[in-house]
Amino acid sequence: MSVDFGQIRRNEHLPARIAAQIAREITEGRILPGEKLPTEHFLANSFGVSRSVVREAIAQLRNEGLVETRQGVGAFATELQTRQSIRIEQDDLHDRSTFRDLFQLRIPLEIEAAGLAAIHHADADLAKLDEALAAMTGTDKWTDQGIVADLIFHRVVAAATGNEYFALFVGFIAERISLAINAARAAAVLEEIVEVTIAEHVAIRDAIASRDPHKAREAMKRHLLGAANRLDLTLES
Structure with a gap:
């Protein structure tokens, strides 16, 4: 899978913005249910950020029920039937x-x-x-x-x-x-x-x-x- 995430604007809170962009890839079907997300290394290079920022974004997606993580394996988009419905867009909080x-x-x-x-x-x-x-x-x-x-x-x-x-x-x-x-x-x-x-x-x-x-x-x-x-x-x- 090749996802062109691009560079995130530096004046935004990076984990939240990265999470929002990955969430769109999932909810719009470009990352399919059960599909493995790219590695932390790939995402960090793609976004131009550190791996700790990527981990924070993945943690946010996990809290939203869009991603599940498997120890030693990686992060996966959750199956549709297991997804939780809690989601608040960052822009709403302005x-x-x-x-x-x-x-x-x-x-x-x-x-x-x-x-x-x-x-x-x-x-x-x-x-x-x-x-x-x-x-x-x-x-x-x-x-x-x-x-x-x-x-x-x-x-x-x-x-x-x-x-x-x-x-x-x-x-x-x-x-x-x-x-x-x-x-x-x-x-x-x-x-x-x-x-x-x-x-x-x-x-x-x-x-x-x-x-x-x-x-x-x-x-x-x-x-x-x-x-x-x-x-x-x-x-x-």
Whole structure:
């Protein structure tokens, strides 16, 4: 199969835009149900991005039910009868009220996910949180790679609940909220907002590690309300 994906515009959030383009290939039938997607290496070269960005796009498609991944084999378009119907186009979220509504839904889901993660997480989950934090605090923290690591952090928290539906819905929403991260970075002094965001994530990680669900919920709540404030969103909580 040869798919000419072209170059993605650099001023867009790359994983979301790549996911949207691959999704069109699937929904319009150019990638057939059950067909294997091109390799990460091929996609990264085709889009002109890193493999970590491609992995983030594939994770988004998996959350949407358009793709399934098989360990050591690759990613495949799901069969029609198994596809889930959750899909929100990125362009829809340029409408402020729609974006606010989605962000509002994020609040209770992620707060409860943090609490459950504090109770149910395994050592492997903490290791993954630490890995994401390392990426968020490293030399790439000013770039799109820092945003990718931020999204991975939230997906790991959701997975650590032990409830696959949290992983599904929180992962789906977090991908869409990537717009928020970009918008917040654009609206503030980058150094300040990145450091504040990192500190909030460290607090969430430490609260989860302490196995205190109350502290974990409060840490996640402070982060989400802080993120909303940085976007000038007024949310009920």
